[in-house]
Amino acid sequence: MGVTQQQVQDALAKVATPRGVALTNANVLSAITAGDGKVFFSINVEAAEARAWESVRAAAEAAVRAIPGVEVAMVALTAERKAGPAAAAAPPPHRHAHGVQNVAAHRPPQGAPSPMSKQAEIPGVAAIIAVASGKGGVGKSTTAINLALGLRDLGLRVGLLDADIYGPSVPRLTGIHEKPQLNDERKMIPLSRFGLSIMSIGFLVEEETAMIWRGPMVMSAITQMLRDVAWGTLDVLVVDMPPGTGDAQLTLAQNVPLKGAIIISTPQDLSLIDARRGLAMFKKVNVPVLGIIENMSYFQCPHCGTQSDIFGHGGARHEAERLAVPFLGEIPLHMSIRTTSDAGTPVVESEPDGPHAAIYRAIGAKVRDQLKGAIAAA
Numbered sequence: 404m405g406v407t408q409q410q411v412q413d414a415l416a417k418v419a420t421p422r423g424v425a426l427t428n429a430n431v432l433s434a435i436t437a438g439d440g441k442v443f444f445s446i447n448v449e450a451a452e453a454r455a456w457e458s459v460r461a462a463a464e465a466a467v468r469a470i471p472g473v474e475v476a477m478v479a480l481t482a483e484r485k486a487g488p489a490a491a492a493a494p495p496p497h498r499h500a501h502g503v504q505n506v507a508a509h510r511p512p513q514g515a516p517s518p519m520s521k522q523a524e525i526p527g528v529a530a531i532i533a534v535a536s537g538k539g540g541v542g543k544s545t546t547a548i549n550l551a552l553g554l555r556d557l558g559l560r561v562g563l564l565d566a567d568i569y570g571p572s573v574p575r576l577t578g579i580h581e582k583p584q585l586n587d588e589r590k591m592i593p594l595s596r597f598g599l600s601i602m603s604i605g606f607l608v609e610e611e612t613a614m615i616w617r618g619p620m621v622m623s624a625i626t627q628m629l630r631d632v633a634w635g636t637l638d639v640l641v642v643d644m645p646p647g648t649g650d651a652q653l654t655l656a657q658n659v660p661l662k663g664a665i666i667i668s669t670p671q672d673l674s675l676i677d678a679r680r681g682l683a684m685f686k687k688v689n690v691p692v693l694g695i696i697e698n699m700s701y702f703q704c705p706h707c708g709t710q711s712d713i714f715g716h717g718g719a720r721h722e723a724e725r726l727a728v729p730f731l732g733e734i735p736l737h738m739s740i741r742t743t744s745d746a747g748t749p750v751v752e753s754e755p756d757g758p759h760a761a762i763y764r765a766i767g768a769k770v771r772d773q774l775k776g777a778i779a780a781a
């Protein structure tokens with residue numbers, strides 16, 4: 404059933420705010436996305452006010468959810484820093500974001516945390532690691548899921564959080580097109596596939612939806628996916644980060660309690676420059692870089708097996724040596740890595756005895772060794 408903007412506006416006009424005016428008159432609302440039973444918008448206030456507005460956010464969400472026909476409502480409270488260089492560089496306000504399952508999202512009420520602050524760990528999750536890349540299209544998501552499967556093959560309990568909010572690819576990589584259910588505590592139950600516990604913003608929003616979200620909204624949605632999901636007991640939670648090293652990525656790296664980060668790079672120089680930015684970003688927020696993986700490292704002909712160094716193979720290894728970060732491995736550019744990913748059965752799952760699965764498992768073993776302390780402690 405459809406929900407109109409007017410219905411949402413009418414409901415919000417009844418919500419009071421600390422400014423003594425109705426929410427609709429407080430000049431804090433983002434554009435409202437309504438339709439198809441889903442409503443999504445954010446309340447944007449200054450960091451110092453955020454705490455006082457949390458109850459408004461909750462009231463707004465309850466008011467919207469009470470509108471007949473609303474199945475899904477997400478109201479994010481975003482506490483923005485006063486315009487500074489970062490705010491000025493933020494992407495434009497979202498226009499077409501669709502609603503997320505009926506759970507609330509909010510930024511930590513304190514507003515912008517100090518560069519060294521970390522949110523609390525996720526109970527039951529021993530180690531959260533980020534898989535990042537300096538730019539899109541280098542195979543970050545493909546590597547993230549195959550690495551998760553490699554870690555699974557080592558006997559670990561593994562989760563995968565697709566935090567690539569600008570272009571979630573986990574639905575394609577897993578073939579999952581269901582929406583997560585809520586448990587009794589109203590937490591989302593991750594989808595289970597290949598023995599992994601999986602969550603993606605792509606399970607919650609319409610497919611092909613162009614999501615042009617502001618940095619703080621990205622953080623809100625990701626915080627929600629981390630904390631409002633019943634992850635259970637995991638040794639490792641692999642987070643597929645949004646590509647790039649902008650403000651949203653920095654905030655994410657700073658706010659998610661990461662045990663480490665892995666940078667995916669192709670051998671081309673440009674991509675390596677981007678990878679260097681990724682390294683610098685994690686360094687800035689004191690997240691250890693577990694290593695660099697060179698993806699599409701060399702071309703392996705599916706017919707004759709000949710290896711060709713299309714992109715000048717080895718760049719990432721040299722770069723890792725130069726920067727004194729571990730080099731975790733090289734993954735070839737191979738047709739079956741792409742076709743299996745596109746078919747929703749990643750290569751480690753569909754060709755477990757093949758050479759590619761062995762490479763991902765070997766990388767997984769290096770990652771596990773670095774996380775041993777954290778996993779053992781939990």
Ligand code: ADP
Binds near residue numbers: 542544698740745
């Ligand atoms: P990103 O997450 O960095 O945007 P993806 O993982 O979505 O990148 O990969 C982009 C495309 O490249 C996908 O079609 C994927 O199947 C393909 N791809 C990734 N890694 C490889 C590889 N090693 N060999 C062949 N194709 C690959």
